[in-house]
Amino acid sequence: MASITFNQDPVTLLGNEVKVGDTAPDFTVLSNDLKEVTLDDYKGKVKLIIAVPSIDTGVCSEETIRFNKEADTIPNVQILTISMDLPFAQGRWCAANGVNQLDTLSDHRNADFGKNYGVLIEDLRLLARAVFVVDANNKVTYVEYVSEATNHPDYDKALEAAKNA
Numbered sequence: 001m002a003s004i005t006f007n008q009d010p011v012t013l014l015g016n017e018v019k020v021g022d023t024a025p026d027f028t029v030l031s032n033d034l035k036e037v038t039l040d041d042y043k044g045k046v047k048l049i050i051a052v053p054s055i056d057t058g059v060c061s062e063e064t065i066r067f068n069k070e071a072d073t074i075p076n077v078q079i080l081t082i083s084m085d086l087p088f089a090q091g092r093w094c095a096a097n098g099v100n101q102l103d104t105l106s107d108h109r110n111a112d113f114g115k116n117y118g119v120l121i122e123d124l125r126l127l128a129r130a131v132f133v134v135d136a137n138n139k140v141t142y143v144e145y146v147s148e149a150t151n152h153p154d155y156d157k158a159l160e161a162a163k164n165a
Contacts, residue, residue: 002118002145004128006053011149012122015115020143024134025116029082029105032091037105039138046077047134048162051119053126053149055083055093055104060129063152064099070159071101077162084108084126119145131158135165 001017003010018025024047026039039047050067052060064081071079079102083090090104107113107127114120119128131153133142142161146153 002128002130004145004147004149006121006124006126006128006149008148011124011128013118013128014111014120014122015118017118017145018132018140018143020140022140024132024138024140027107027113027116028110029107029113030087030109031103031105032087032094034087037103039134042078042080044136046136046162046165047132048074048077048079048158049117049132049134050079050081050153051113051117051127051130051132052081052083053121053124053129055081055085055090059150059152061093061097063129064102064104065097066155068099068101070155074159074162077165078103080105082107082113082127084111084114121149129153133158133161133165141165 082105087106111120119130129146129149131144
């Protein structure tokens with residue numbers, strides 16, 4: 001299992017660690033309009049999946065805005081930002097920040113994504129910061145579990161992996 005800290009304190013992650021070469025686990029999350037969304041909704045597309053603790057915090061906000069701006073540089077890639085935030089809050093945040101090139105999705109109901117991707121922080125019921133690239137055949141081609149949840153991911157490596165998937 002990935003080992004991470006949150007504000008320098010070790011945390012326990014629930015679920016199974018995802019590794020390069022794995023078949024991407026399915027998940028059910030909610031869109032901003034409360035519709036259920038699964039991995040199958042992106043069938044045939046390369047997916048750049050970003051897990052963040054809360055979209056309405058500094059690093060998470062900067063990360064999502066950065067990937068939104070980069071979306072035009074990686075054609076045929078669908079970017080997903082998944083957090084435990086409520087769908088309504090995600091929608092308001094996107095509108096206030098001009099984020100419209102990626103999908104923000106909520107795992108608040110069942111923590112299905114968090115458990116299936118090994119990013120659910122047990123004590124906080126937040127998602128750990130992580131990046132996954134899943135190719136059009138649902139094979140995982142890139143994984144980064146950010147060791148300190150308040151740090152940024154490696155943007156360049158994630159974007160390069162998405163371009164090459």
